[in-house]
Amino acid sequence: MEGSIYQFDGRSRSMAARSGAPVAVVHPRVPPALRDVPLVGVIRNPRSHRNKGHLPELDGQPNILTASPPTRSELARVLSGFAERGIDLLAVDGGDGTVRDVLTCGAAAFGDHWPRLIVLPKGKTNALAVDLGLPNHWALSDALIAAVDGHLVERRPILVEQADGQGVPVLGYVFGAGIFTTATQDGQTAHKLGAFNSFAVALTAVAGVFQALFGLGASPWRTATGMRIYDAADGSEVPHSGHGRRDQRYAMAFSTLKRFPAGLNPFGRPRPGIRYALLDAPLRRVVALVPGLLMGWDRPAFQKLGVHRGAVDEALVDLDGSFILDGEAFPAGRYRLRLGPKIQFVAP
Structure with missing residues (x-):
């Protein structure tokens, strides 16, 4: 788009x-x-x-x-x-x-x-x-x-708007970029093979880890994307481990959901606001941890490896590549993310 x-x-x-x-x-x-x-x-x-x-x-x-x-x-x-x-x-x-x-x-x-x-x-x-x-x-x-x-x-929902105020804001529940975009594209392939919902998520995750561990050179599963992420409350940049370039990250995801398909828990412990999960670089020892990270594993040493989790009320993100919001790709740019309206859903 x-x-x-x-x-x-x-x-x-x-x-x-x-x-x-x-x-x-x-x-x-x-x-x-x-x-x-x-x-x-x-x-x-x-x-x-x-x-x-x-x-x-x-x-x-x-x-x-x-x-x-x-x-x-x-x-x-x-x-x-x-x-x-x-x-x-x-x-x-x-x-x-x-x-x-x-x-x-x-x-x-x-x-x-x-x-x-x-x-x-x-x-x-x-x-x-x-x-x-x-x-x-x-x-x-x-x-x-x-x-x-x-x-x-x-x-x-997360309200995503261009930082310059142009365009029409969008609202959704799962925002991601970097390897998240590659995973979404591979998820479409899984759909074509007849895999849907939790099974498609699991299939894509397994295939992605395998390719990231053993992929060579320019494999999209081993490529970092230019991005900078700031807490809009004080303008501070979200910490970077120093693995890889500081103006790049391997994966970024934000969400306000609390439970995810296939029993996944990529954002770790519950936190108020918009939760985030970041991977700085495709280090193979980090990629090998991805199955556990997706299930919610958390250790103090993970941050030194470039694994970051947290939450913000409002964020600014600069993206050199496209991002995904609830399955659709949107163009690169500078965006503001904040909490959308309170919506009540009917549940069983």
Whole structure:
């Protein structure tokens, strides 16, 4: 993707405003309790892995408003309409990428006043669903029962915006760069081979460790990427071990999720804010530790090897290469990461 951080049919937010596309911000009142028959807006991605060949759930019910917007600009318009109607629940029928698009396109419509969200995990990757403890086959009817019973989990997404204030901010739950980008691309290969969700994560991790240990020369699994990472609170740079160039890192990941697919725990112990995990350089003794690091191993000596974990409320990152947010690649640049709105998700 070239140009601004996020585009609607190739147009930035300012261009959309000049063209007359609706960009009005709607901040509806969030009802303290669901209506007896809640009004439910459903954003369904018909291209999601487990939606192909299936009809929408509860389609035709008078309180169920189902839409499958073909473009991001149309998605923004649909979500604005849902906000104006005062929906009680917003269901996202798709994978992590669909959730990212709904959060990003709905930010102008809902602001800090989001309805309760339902995630129907139908994508090839469903990390958010794992974090929320959702069953693999969670039906909309099951979610509506859980919503009435008040089973809610709060998760704040990461808001990613260009540091110069241009473009449209994006919201998502897993941000990564460096070898994270390579792993995501290899994960797409795993999907083509029929591996999805936790199995795809495990397969990609094993293949990546093998290639990083035994790859030669210019192997993408042994390449560091230019990046600088700062705590925006005081402007200090996140420590670097000195292994490799100080303006490069091997891997970077940020997230606000607490649980991950395949039982992984790459960010270590719980911390408030946006947690991060960094690897400075592809030292083979560090790569050999990756399986344990992914499961949460932590030792004081790891930092001297270039393994860093921590958390920030806000970060600035300079990237020479692309980054990944919930499965989609975005261009190199200077970005600010901060906590997004508080969103309540319906959980079992």
